[in-house]
Amino acid sequence: MTKLPEGNFNKTLLVEMQDGREVIAKLPNPNAGRPYYTTASEVATMDYVRNRLNIPVPKVLAYNTQAKSNDVGAEYIIIMEKCGGIELGHVWDELTGKEKTEIVRQLATYSVRLSKAKFPYYGSIYFSRDIPDIKGTEVDDTFSVGPTTSRDWVDDRRGEVDVDRGPWRSPQDVLTATIQRETACLRAFPISPPDRQQSIFNSANSYRSSISRKISVLEDYALVLPFLLSKDPAHTASTLWHTDLHTHNIFVHPSRPTQITSIIDWQCANLSPAFLHITYPSLLDYSGPKLPGLTLPQLPRNFEDMDKEAKKQARELHLAQSLWGLYRIFAMKQDPNLSSVLGYRDTLAGQIMDAAGAVFDDGEVHLQNLLAQLVEPETWRKVMGQNAPCPLSYSEDELTQLRDALEKWDRHVERKARVLDELGAYEGWDGAVEPGEYDAMAKRLEGARGRFLDGGGKTKWEGGESARVWPFKDG
Structure with a gap:
């Protein structure tokens, strides 16, 4: 049994059977979705897509949606073969x-x-x-x-x-x-x-x-x-x-x-x-x-x-x-x-x-x-x-306030997007990185933060505001 690279929502294992066949065992993480329903629906969806729509999808060999009632102690899906x-x-x-x-x-x-x-x-x-x-x-x-x-x-x-x-x-x-x-x-x-x-x-x-x-x-x-x-x-x-x-x-x-x-x-x-x-x-x-x-x-x-x-x-x-x-x-x-x-x-x-x-x-x-x-x-x-x-x-005054709010929102959307682009990260990134990429990302993040603070304003107070709202804090 070999642990494969872990995604955001599942743990994945490569299992070699006694007859030499390889299967993939996938266990959902707690953040994958609602217990029972997430696994039950994924298995059925794969079966439907494979057998009703003739789209190439891995065949499910076995699955279990009851974490408390099986020997594994978790919900699991086992896919018949490695893709x-x-x-x-x-x-x-x-x-x-x-x-x-x-x-x-x-x-x-x-x-x-x-x-x-x-x-x-x-x-x-x-x-x-x-x-x-x-x-x-x-x-x-x-x-x-x-x-x-x-x-x-x-x-x-x-x-x-x-x-x-x-x-x-x-x-x-x-x-x-x-x-x-x-x-x-x-x-x-x-x-x-x-x-x-x-x-x-x-x-x-x-x-x-x-x-x-x-x-x-x-x-x-x-x-x-x-x-x-x-x-x-x-x-x-x-x-x-x-x-x-x-x-x-x-x-x-x-x-x-x-x-x-x-x-x-x-x-x-x-x-x-x-x-x-x-x-x-x-x-x-x-x-x-x-x-x-x-x-x-x-x-x-x-x-x-x-x-x-x-x-x-x-x-x-x-x-x-x-x-x-x-x-x-x-x-x-x-x-x-x-x-x-x-x-x-x-x-x-x-x-x-x-x-x-x-x-x-x-x-x-x-x-x-x-x-x-x-x-x-x-x-x-x-x-x-x-x-x-x-x-x-909406009154004219309300529309004016709305346009002003949108302009402020858009400006800071662009500001955050520039940071993400500099980091090579996606929208919604929560700081998770592969272990081998940690040091490089930490260095990029430090540089991005410095440039973010430099662009936050000319006064000491404005710089402090930028530090307060920096979106990627520890903890």
Whole structure:
């Protein structure tokens, strides 16, 4: 038995059997999700995806959801074999544009299989035998829909509040329950974790957040929610999605690296309204402008006049934009609704409903500015598709204060983002690093803190304010 590198949510062991076979034993950490449900749903989801949708997923050999009643003393999943192939992350940077395009083509095909699979309720997939007390939510003779295991309903102490976790019958039920969840957290817990916040709060020149303001914004959102939901059933259909398709969750054939052999990490995959979680695979994310619609990029007109480094950067951006656009084209050819859903996410209504799910952590000023746009009569008519009064109203003084608050919030979002970029860390990073990277990260963090304090102001008092709100403190 060999311990493999540990992720954020699981411990993983490579087990060699007496007959020489290798299997993977995976044990969820306490932060992985709700006991019992997280493991039960992950196993059922993997089985459904593998056997109903014909997507390459490791086969589960055995599982146990009862930590207190087995010899291991923990919930566990055992996957039949070590994934065939190698992680895509080991070869991605060496692949040609043509080879990467073939990977994107396969991912689009698998995405369409997910998007076309529709379900009668919203929540998460289970074997019916594992949720015997829930009736009437059957998908077929094997699977049923039960409570959601989405991390949105667990992270940052959200798993501790007593709220409706599904299964839900309608998209409005899902979104209403989300408002109740965020409100319950705000009433139960004084502050959300600083590492989950996009901005830097409560210094003298920054936006000042408050629980009462967050609740007020959620109340405004609740007033307009019934008008915001798309009437296109493709946008709101209960859909299964893999929301973390980065290069380490995709395995490819070692000698034919354009052939995907397995997709892993289905823990907490869930059934949500399509527009809330259908996104581009994260391995296609890039820094730079996203092209609208189905357009493909062009190299800059002055490309031939650029120096060597500028040409290199232009080519990299061109390839990233091309792969992004090709994914959408490949997906649209197989399922036009998928492209429509991706487009709807970017509408004002889509942005509002997406932002409302994170108010406990951060972003209420961003959400309120989105809501304020609805007050414009033409914008409201466009959202509504008919003449009807908007239930919200803001005075000119309130709108001015709101714009000022957003400007402060945005400025400090950028300030924190610069620190994360300098560290090479992701948004929401909580300070966890691999043991071998600790010293290097500590050194980068020390340098980043010095530059953060230097940029905090010219006076001693302003510098002290920056030290007080530095987001990455010990303890």
